[in-house]
Amino acid sequence: MSVSKKVSFIEDEHRDEDLRQSALNEVKPSKLQDIHERMMEHAVCRALKTVESEWGSPPAHFAFFVMGSAGRLEQSYYSDQDHGIVYDDDSNEFEDYFMRLGGEITSELKAAGYEECDGKVMASTKRWCKSRAAWQKQIDQWVKEDTWETLRYVLTLADARHFMGEADYIIELKERLQHHLKAKPDLLKRLTENTGRVKKGIGFFGQLLTEPKGIHQGKFDLKQTVLFPYVNGLRLLALKENIMATSTLERMKKLPAAYGHIKSHQLSFQELLTHRLSFQRGHKEYTGIHFVDVDRLSSSDKQRLKEWVREGHELYQYIENVLMKG
Known part of the structure; x- marks a missing residue:
């Protein structure tokens, strides 16, 4: 590691520690969310820089999104991870890149104090890291299977909030959910x-x-x-x-x-x-x-x-x- 990179790494560490301390002392929910947003943004950007240094720039447009309390902007002092990636096109090469990115994001968020999700709702898993086309198929399959588990995934995705990248990609996922809700009147009852x-x-x-x-x-x-x-x-x-x-x-x-x-x-x-x-x-x-x-x-x-x-x-x-x- 070069001297400049070491200095940058140390500065990032100090900056994140300052943010963590600020978060633990915050009494207003809105300000606490602002701190979480900054901490998560730092972690995602570090992950992207790491992957770019090893694999080059992203091979396609993509969006990173958060779910759970982060998706709802309702995090407390400590929070676990719930996130995913949707990327353009559909090739094995792209899948390898974005799975690597998802894994690095998960690692960086954990290092920043965000525990990994027990249910593996993270971009480091194939279920939550897919191309736009594959995401559409997966949502269709979840609704078709209509099991407790797949409907739970639908409810989880309902809290998805765009965090970085192409915001339209997240809107597409939400619109696919709405397509099924309109086509299957009983789906909302099943989700309830x-x-x-x-x-x-x-x-x-x-x-x-x-x-x-x-x-x-x-x-x-x-x-x-x-x-x-x-x-x-x-x-x-x-x-x-x-x-x-x-x-x-x-x-x-x-x-x-x-x-x-x-x-x-x-x-x-x-x-x-x-x-x-x-x-x-x-x-x-x-x-x-x-x-x-x-x-x-x-x-x-x-x-x-x-x-x-x-x-x-x-x-x-x-x-x-x-x-x-x-």
């Missing part, structure tokens, strides 16, 4: 069934229900119990109404006026995202970031959590009824 019931959060005596066993025993699952009723419900409605926005708040804002009852929850959900950071502040790693020690919460925080649980569950039930009726 696949999403499943929300996790119960309040017990018979009005107490917050904690994990009964496992490594998080005694902790409250903030993600599944409080956040996901909003997230999952608005994702399904966005699919129904052909809303391309990926964040839960933007999906609420873009709903037609007929959904006034749902749109009225925007401020409450925004407050939830802010309070989530106060609940999670101090965590040192991704593991356990979504589990809260209720014994350390104030009475007012417990009460507010219960209100969000009830509101989120009522909201999701309302959305589910709308979707299942067709």
Whole structure:
């Protein structure tokens, strides 16, 4: 490694460490997302530079996209990876290049503090790194197979957000999903069934229900119990109404006026995202970031959590009824 490259590498390390520290001290969700965007951009650019130095410039136009909490712009202090690549043309040579790029991006993101996805939803795998034509075929196959697993992939892709490269390529994927939703009226019902019931959060005596066993025993699952009723419900409605926005708040804002009852929850959900950071502040790693020690919460925080649980569950039930009726 040349002296100039060593200096550049050290500068990148210091810059990313400064960003990590800034992220851990941030209290506003929007500013935290801005920091995540910069950290991920640095990682993706480093990966691209590495692959270009070994394999040359990309052989075709491509797009890199993120999903999950990154796709929805709802990351907490720590986040895992959910991403993919779609590239132009369809040849083995191109596949090798972009699989190499996907692998390098995964490595760089991990080095930056983003854990690898347990479900392998990453551009380092062939399922999430394909040509435009192959992506179209894969979406068609997912819908045709209509299994719990393939419908889960469809729901995951629904949160895809363009991050780098050709934005139109991501729009094509979303349009393919919409094609199937219009062609198969029952598909939205199947996706609703696949999403499943929300996790119960309040017990018979009005107490917050904690994990009964496992490594998080005694902790409250903030993600599944409080956040996901909003997230999952608005994702399904966005699919129904052909809303391309990926964040839960933007999906609420873009709903037609007929959904006034749902749109009225925007401020409450925004407050939830802010309070989530106060609940999670101090965590040192991704593991356990979504589990809260209720014994350390104030009475007012417990009460507010219960209100969000009830509101989120009522909201999701309302959305589910709308979707299942067709």
